[in-house]
Amino acid sequence: MQKSIIVTGGGSGIGKNVCEALANEGYGVLVADLRLDAAQQTAQALAAQGHLATACAVDIASQSDCAAMAQAAVAAFGRVDGLVNCAGISKPVDSLVCSADDWQRMIDIQLNGAFFAAQAVGQQLVAQGTGGALVFISSTNAEAAFPRRASYCAAKAGVAMLTKVLAIEWAQHQIRVNAVGPAYVETEMTLRNIAAGNVSREAIEKRIPLGRLCKPGDVADAVSFLLSDKSSFITGQSLYVDGGWLAYGYF
Numbered sequence: 001m002q003k004s005i006i007v008t009g010g011g012s013g014i015g016k017n018v019c020e021a022l023a024n025e026g027y028g029v030l031v032a033d034l035r036l037d038a039a040q041q042t043a044q045a046l047a048a049q050g051h052l053a054t055a056c057a058v059d060i061a062s063q064s065d066c067a068a069m070a071q072a073a074v075a076a077f078g079r080v081d082g083l084v085n086c087a088g089i090s091k092p093v094d095s096l097v098c099s100a101d102d103w104q105r106m107i108d109i110q111l112n113g114a115f116f117a118a119q120a121v122g123q124q125l126v127a128q129g130t131g132g133a134l135v136f137i138s139s140t141n142a143e144a145a146f147p148r149r150a151s152y153c154a155a156k157a158g159v160a161m162l163t164k165v166l167a168i169e170w171a172q173h174q175i176r177v178n179a180v181g182p183a184y185v186e187t188e189m190t191l192r193n194i195a196a197g198n199v200s201r202e203a204i205e206k207r208i209p210l211g212r213l214c215k216p217g218d219v220a221d222a223v224s225f226l227l228s229d230k231s232s233f234i235t236g237q238s239l240y241v242d243g244g245w246l247a248y249g250y251f
């Protein structure tokens with residue numbers, strides 16, 4: 001039977017690329033995004049290539065939206081085999097002036113949303129009794145502190161611990177839970193941060209030992225591995241796809 005995966009944030013960037021990679025590997029893909037039009041574009045492009053793909057709207061910060069998302073996958077494919085949580089936002093702001101709303105929104109989406117999406121899919125996997133695999137897109141910022149990104153870094157560090165807790169809690173159901181933490185990926189999010197002057201491309205390339213930005217395909221390859229049986233004894237791990245960023249401790 002064809003396996004099916006839910007990809008949140010599948011309307012653009014890393015999520016869109018992950019949808020394409022997984023569809024090419026034969027998974028049925030539910031493309032879920034806050035922007036339904038973007039999700040539909042991704043799903044329609046995949047369907048036009050003969051892949052099994054459909055779209056739904058979701059705000060991962062909403063527990064009921066995430067439950068409906070899991071049910072939409074069951075309605076479309078008859079079952080769910082896993083989740084890739086790529087939905088997210090970035091909004092660098094000076095900690096001295098970060099508003100309560102900005103702080104809350106970041107935590108709601110990047111941390112609470114990761115939990116609600118995983119919970120909804122976890123419930124379905126347990127009900128099916130099939131096991132499965134979940135992958136969170138975290139960040140090198142789960143480990144490395146950047147200025148003006150207190151809420152983002154705190155949320156991503158939370159996702160790294162969430163990965164461990166869910167992994168050990170759900171191992172009895174043969175559900176594996178891992179995270180992929182990229183460094184700067186060449187997506188709209190990064191290009192917006194470069195355009196806004198939050199970071200320069202040259203500085204990123206200089207700081208990464210492999211000398212280039214991460215490509216969305218680099219992330220998709222790691223996700224694909226962590227969903228596959230090739231990683232069947234790996235759970236609770238964060239795999240950093242960072243060109244050596246975190247290893248680098250010299251000048």
Ligand SMILES: NC(=O)c1ccc[n+]([C@@H]2O[C@H](COP(=O)([O-])OP(=O)(O)OC[C@H]3O[C@@H](n4cnc5c(N)ncnc54)[C@H](O)[C@@H]3O)[C@@H](O)[C@H]2O)c1
Nearest residue numbers: 009011012013014033034059060087088139184185187189
């Ligand atoms: N781009 C990078 O350099 C980078 C590096 C490390 C980690 N990440 C993480 O990877 C993930 C994806 O980033 P990206 O670069 O692809 O960003 P992106 O902006 O290109 O795509 C994010 C997608 O998430 C969707 N989204 C936003 N809020 C949502 C919500 N509440 N519910 C559902 N969908 C929502 C957006 O509509 C968009 O389609 C994020 O969690 C981000 O923090 C990105």
